[in-house]
Amino acid sequence: xxxxTQLDSHVSVSExxxxxxxxxxxxxxSPSLFWYVQHPNKGLQLLLKYTSAATLVKGxxxxxxxxxxxxxxxxxxxxxxxxxxxxxxxxxxxxxxxGYSTLTFGKGTMLLVSP
Amino acid sequence: xxxxxxxxxxxxxxxGQQVTLRCSPKSGHDTVSWYQQALGQGPQxxxxxYEEEERQRGNFPDRFSGHQFxxxxxxxxxxxxxxxxxxxxxxxxxxxxxxxxxxLFFGEGSRLTVL
Numbered sequence: 001x002x003x004x005t006q007l008d009s010h011v012s013v014s015e016x017x018x019x020x021x022x023x024x025x026x027x028x029x030s031p032s033l034f035w036y037v038q039h040p041n042k043g044l045q046l047l048l049k050y051t052s053a054a055t056l057v058k059g060x061x062x063x064x065x066x067x068x069x070x071x072x073x074x075x076x077x078x079x080x081x082x083x084x085x086x087x088x089x090x091x092x093x094x095x096x097x098x099g100y101s102t103l104t105f106g107k108g109t110m111l112l113v114s115p
Numbered sequence: 116x117x118x119x120x121x122x123x124x125x126x127x128x129x130x131g132q133q134v135t136l137r138c139s140p141k142s143g144h145d146t147v148s149w150y151q152q153a154l155g156q157g158p159q160x161x162x163x164x165y166e167e168e169e170r171q172r173g174n175f176p177d178r179f180s181g182h183q184f185x186x187x188x189x190x191x192x193x194x195x196x197x198x199x200x201x202x203x204x205x206x207x208x209x210x211x212x213x214x215x216x217x218x219l220f221f222g223e224g225s226r227l228t229v230l
Contacts, residue, residue: 043119044158044205044221090157102148102171103219105157 002027004074004091006106014114019063019078021109023091026072033074034092034103035065044090050074061085086113117142119222121206127228128196136191136225140208147189148219149181150205158205164189165211193227201229 007022025031035047048059055067065076074091091106120139128134140147146165150158160173164183183189187208193200203226207219 041223043223044207044219046218049218102160102163102173103150103158105150105159107155107157 002029002031002093002095002104004033004093004104004106006089006091006109008109009107010110010112012112012114013081015083016080019076019081019085019111021076021089021091021111023074023076023106024072025074025091025093027093027095029095032094033065033067034094035059035063035074035076036090036092036105037087038090038108039087047076047089081111081113083113083115086111119206119208119220121204121222121225123225124223125226125228127230129230130196130198132196132229133192133194134196134227136193136204136206136227138189138191138206138208138222140187140189140206141220144208144210144220145187146209146211147183147187148207148209149189149191150207151175152203152205152224154202161191196229198229201227203227 003026005024033050036044037047038044047063048057050057050067058064063078065074067074088108088110090108092103094103118141122137148163149161152158161175162172163170167183178194180192203224205224206222209219
């Protein structure tokens with residue numbers, strides 16, 4: 001069985017300050033990990049993915065995440081928050097042996113960005 | 116190029132009724148997955164269709180059924196609706212059951228309210 005735990009339900013930052021969204025995973029296999037973002041009234045969009053290549057993964061809109069096997073973590077970061085980053089972020093794990101389409105989502109972290 | 120489209124966007128039903136939700140995948144995609152997102156939760160995998168057959172299924176009762184048509188579009192049917200079925204139902208498409216990149220393309224969802 002595989003699962004992800006997002007450690008914060010809400011994170012508040014000021015525009016221009018760094019963003020850190022925390023995620024721990026549990027998987028019986030070498031996992032594939034993703035971050036998806038959900039803006040209000042919009043579909044989920046893939047931010048970045050880790051599939052056993054480089055441990056530091058760069059995504060869209062300046063986001064990046066680092067896979068740390070020893071800590072079973074896959075935290076999402078961005079050096080400087082923008083107002084448009086306000087959204088809900090989901091950490092996602094997939095067992096590559098059962099197919100990438102069967103994703104297991106965390107409960108989400110709502111990112112609030114203040115001026 | 117149209118992305119994943121879902122209909123209807125919103126609907127209200129009463130307990131015991133039946134509902135059908137529809138999804139057209141992104142052009143070039145042949146696999147459709149359905150997810151249920153309850154309020155304040157991450158999406159949960161319902162099932163996946165490929166080549167007009169259900170290939171994988173999550174932990175959902177038989178009241179949830181689906182279909183995929185030759186043009187790759189899909190329907191999700193829920194019978195004997197319960198209050199707990201109220202949720203956002205998301206359709207996601209990819210170009211094979213596994214997908215080469217692990218990226219799913221999501222629609223904006225159908226919000227079902229059961230009274």
